[in-house]
Amino acid sequence: MADIVDVQTRSRMMAGIRARDTRPEMLLRKALHARGYRYRLCDKRLPGKPDMVFPRYKAVIFVHGCFWHGHEACHLFRLPKSNTVFWQAKIAANVARDRVVLESLATDGWRVMVVWECALKGRNLIPLEDLLVTISSWLDSKTKFHNIRGSYDER
Secondary structure, eight states, X not given: OOOSSOHHHHHHHHXXXXXXXXXXXXXXXXXXXXXXXXXXXXXXXXXXOOSEEEGGGTEXXXXXXXXXXXXXXXXXXXXXXXXXXXXXXXXXXXXXXXHHHHHHHHHTTOEEEEEEGGGTSSTTOOOHHHHHHHHHHHHHSOOSEEEEOOTTOOO
């Protein structure tokens, strides 16, 4: 199936997609900062440049977009109908890279949390206060890995 827009329009649309400072990420960052948590942003010294690094807790948080990181069984993830082979390969590569990054961080002694976009927006979002309680509890715990998905996700 051919793309529904021309090449220049698609290029302009794709260029507008942010890699950092996304709305879900900014919402979470502002709320955590207001609660007194201090963190570094996108530390290039760490694998995967985590969105938030909490050195005091030896913990990092990634805010993953459901589409870009292949969050299957999620209402925000749907494979495009055009150029499907390209998108399957791209998303599969992102998922594989995420796995390597998480393993590398764990090997280096970091605790990792992944907050999925569907937990912060859409029909399955988790109330922000509940999300902050979960994150606070996790930061104060010794749990190595935590994954937060939208409230009605099956997985």
